[in-house]
Amino acid sequence: MSTDIHALAGAYVLDALSDTERAEFARHAAACPSCAAEVAELAGTVTRLADLTRTAPPARLRQRVLAQAGRTRQAGPGRVPAAAPARWHRWAAGVAAAVVVAAGAGTGGFVLGDRHGAQAPVRAGEADRVLAVLGAADARVTTREVAGGRVTVVLSDTMDAGVASVAALPAAPGRAYQLWLIRGSTPSPAGLLGTGVTGAVRLFTGVRGADAFGVSLEPPGGSAQPSRPLVTSFPLG
Amino acid sequence: MSQPYQRRPRRVAPVPPAAAGDAPDLDALMRRVARGDEAAFATVYDELSARAYGLARRIVRDPALAEEVTQEAMLDAWRLAARFDPDRGSAASWILTITHRRAVDRVRSEQASAQRVRAAATEEVPYDQVVEEATARLERQQVRRCLDGLTELQREAITLAYYGGYTYREVADLLGAGLPTIKTRMRDGLIRLRDCLGVAAR
Numbered sequence: 001m002s003t004d005i006h007a008l009a010g011a012y013v014l015d016a017l018s019d020t021e022r023a024e025f026a027r028h029a030a031a032c033p034s035c036a037a038e039v040a041e042l043a044g045t046v047t048r049l050a051d052l053t054r055t056a057p058p059a060r061l062r063q064r065v066l067a068q069a070g071r072t073r074q075a076g077p078g079r080v081p082a083a084a085p086a087r088w089h090r091w092a093a094g095v096a097a098a099v100v101v102a103a104g105a106g107t108g109g110f111v112l113g114d115r116h117g118a119q120a121p122v123r124a125g126e127a128d129r130v131l132a133v134l135g136a137a138d139a140r141v142t143t144r145e146v147a148g149g150r151v152t153v154v155l156s157d158t159m160d161a162g163v164a165s166v167a168a169l170p171a172a173p174g175r176a177y178q179l180w181l182i183r184g185s186t187p188s189p190a191g192l193l194g195t196g197v198t199g200a201v202r203l204f205t206g207v208r209g210a211d212a213f214g215v216s217l218e219p220p221g222g223s224a225q226p227s228r229p230l231v232t233s234f235p236l237g
Numbered sequence: 238m239s240q241p242y243q244r245r246p247r248r249v250a251p252v253p254p255a256a257a258g259d260a261p262d263l264d265a266l267m268r269r270v271a272r273g274d275e276a277a278f279a280t281v282y283d284e285l286s287a288r289a290y291g292l293a294r295r296i297v298r299d300p301a302l303a304e305e306v307t308q309e310a311m312l313d314a315w316r317l318a319a320r321f322d323p324d325r326g327s328a329a330s331w332i333l334t335i336t337h338r339r340a341v342d343r344v345r346s347e348q349a350s351a352q353r354v355r356a357a358a359t360e361e362v363p364y365d366q367v368v369e370e371a372t373a374r375l376e377r378q379q380v381r382r383c384l385d386g387l388t389e390l391q392r393e394a395i396t397l398a399y400y401g402g403y404t405y406r407e408v409a410d411l412l413g414a415g416l417p418t419i420k421t422r423m424r425d426g427l428i429r430l431r432d433c434l435g436v437a438a439r
Contacts, residue, residue, distance in 0.1 A: 007417075010424030011405040015341045016398035018406075040326065042424075045431040047330040049399050050337075051377045055291035061304050062282060068308070069278055069315040074271070077319040134378060141379055152375045165375055 006035055013042040130203050132156075133163045142213065146232045149198065151215060155207045155236060162207040164191060166215070169198040169231070178222045179204070182212035182233065192222040211236055263328035271318035278315055285329055286311070289336040296340035296402040306343060310336035337399070344402040383433035391426030394419050 005028050011017050012025045029035040133139060136156035143152045149168035156162065164179050176195045179202055180187040190213070191202025214233035216226035261280050269277035289310055294303035314321075314332045321331055384392055390412065397408045409419040 007420050007424055010395075010422075010427045011398065011420055013427065014395065014398035014405075014423055015338055016403065016405040016408065016423065018404055041431055042427045043334060044326060044330055045427055045434060046337075046399060047327075047333050048376070048380050048430075048434060049395075050288045050292045050333045051380050053291035053295040053400065054287045054377075055294055056287045057290035057304060057307055061290070061307060062279075062286065065282055065286075065308050065311045066275065066279055068312055070275055072312060072316055074273060074316050074318060075320065077271075134375065139378065141375065141382065143375075143379065154375060154378070163375075 006032070009035060009038045009042060013039055013046050129159075129161060130163050130201065133159055133161050133203070140237050142234065142237045144213075144232060144234045146215065151213070151232065151234075153213050153236060155210070157208055160208050161203065161205045162190070162210075163201060163203050164213070165201045166193065167199045169215070171198060172196065172217055174220070175217045176220050176222060177231070178216050178218045178226065180214040180216065180226050180230075180233075181207060181210040182214055183209050184211070187214060187226050189222065189224075192218075195220040264323040267314075267318055267321045267323070267328045267331075270315065271321065278318075281314065281328065281332075282311055285332050288329070288333060292333060292336055293340045295400045296337070297343050302343060303340075306340045307336065310339050313339075341402040345404075379434065383430050386433055387426050387429055388422070390414065390418075391422045391429065394422045395426045395430070398423060 005025060008017060008021065008025045009029075012022065012029075017025060029039055133156050134154055136159055138158050139154050139156045141152065141154050143150060147170050149166070149170065151167075151169075152165040154163045154165075162181070166177065166179070169177055173196050177193040177197070179190040179192070181190045181204065182188075188206065190204040191200075193200045193202075212233055212235050214226060215231045216223075216228075217231055218227055261284060263281055263284060266277045266281050270281060286307065290303055290307045293306040293310070294300060297303050297306060310332065313335050321328060325331075384396070387395070393412055394405070394408050394414075397403050397411060398405060401408075403411065405419050405423060406416065408423075409416050412419065414422075
């Protein structure tokens with residue numbers, strides 16, 4: 001493997017090569033398993049950059065695209081793709097659970113909810129606070145994968161408030177996930193999910209001095225102290 | 238033009254089989270799209286159009302042109318759905334890769350104007366101020382923080398290429414750096430970004 005051409009992996013996934021170089025690198029990567037693996041990893045990384053530029057397109061585009069799809073013949077499978085097991089675990093999630101839905105166009109109000117199961121409406125003021133925490137200059141983000149799901153915690157010490165986004169936890173029929181802020185070894189409740197609900201956003205206060213975060217499974221309605229063992233607990237960054 | 242779907246982006250998020258609380262399983266939807274399911278395609282469009290359009294618009298600048306690029310990319314996704322292979326990366330990654338490639342093709346074919354150079358070099362990545370999904374915000378915040386963790390040169394090389402649509406030669410010119418340096422910075426910048434996003438996900 002040529003060191004020189006291998007170094008083009010970054011430029012390749014950024015679409016920053018000329019067509020000639022691009023073709024050359026693609027040929028090289030096809031015969032170089034380590035290059036192909038790196039390209040796969042970096043291409044996924046690059047995709048995350050598109051999270052930053054989200055802009056809703058005009059509604060007419062939807063109609064146009066769907067109408068044209070209805071008139072467009074699809075290609076067959078073509079080449080047989082090589083079997084390459086995807087490796088996800090190192091990956092931060094993309095836009096996963098949609099937990100905040102706009103309530104009432106133009107009002108700016110929110111419903112913080114669980115996409116399935118009961119919606120948990122909150123006051124518009126609370127939704128604003130969620131967004132304020134997320135946008136706080138001192139906001140710290142900690143993300144942890146839990147059994148295929150994900151817990152993301154954002155804390156702002158200046159606001160003394162935090163937001164937790166929980167997505168795709170394992171199904172727990174008849175029980176409720178409860179969130180905990182932990183100081184030393186003392187847990188305090190930071191939010192409760194509905195019975196059987198596996199994803200939600202919760203806002204909580206009193207975050208100063210918290211050094212860890214935990215999730216437990218409780219009877220419906222929650223508990224004053226977390227049931228052990230916790231589903232997960234992790235230090236806050 | 239080479240075929241973007243031959244690239245191997247990796248999956249962005251694990252999709253647990255019973256993730257009823259999650260956004261739609263795009264990979265499963267793509268299998269239906271491959272069989273000509275227009276309703277499934279509409280859902281894929283709804284999930285990804287804001288990211289595809291936003292990316293296209295960032296690169297080509299002109300809103301009407303960005304619409305065209307998004308339309309072409311989405312129709313590629315429809316037309317070529319049978320070639321989408323979830324083992325090689327997520328549907329989101331696949332479609333955004335196609336979109337990026339198409340947008341870049343547009344700006345390259347039109348030749349970089351001095352105006353585009355100035356605009357891309359000075360403009361911030363736009364922050365979202367309006368009603369949006371909180372989860373998307375968290376993810377963006379994480380991406381932004383990870384970008385902030387790069388060296389200046391790494392970050393500029395990556396953002397000029399990705400959002401500006403420049404080749405690494407053009408990026409080297411814009412930044413007054415040598416080709417080998419830019420090449421290397423793009424790669425090790427992305428590796429650092431990957432590790433940052435990944436470490437935080439554990």
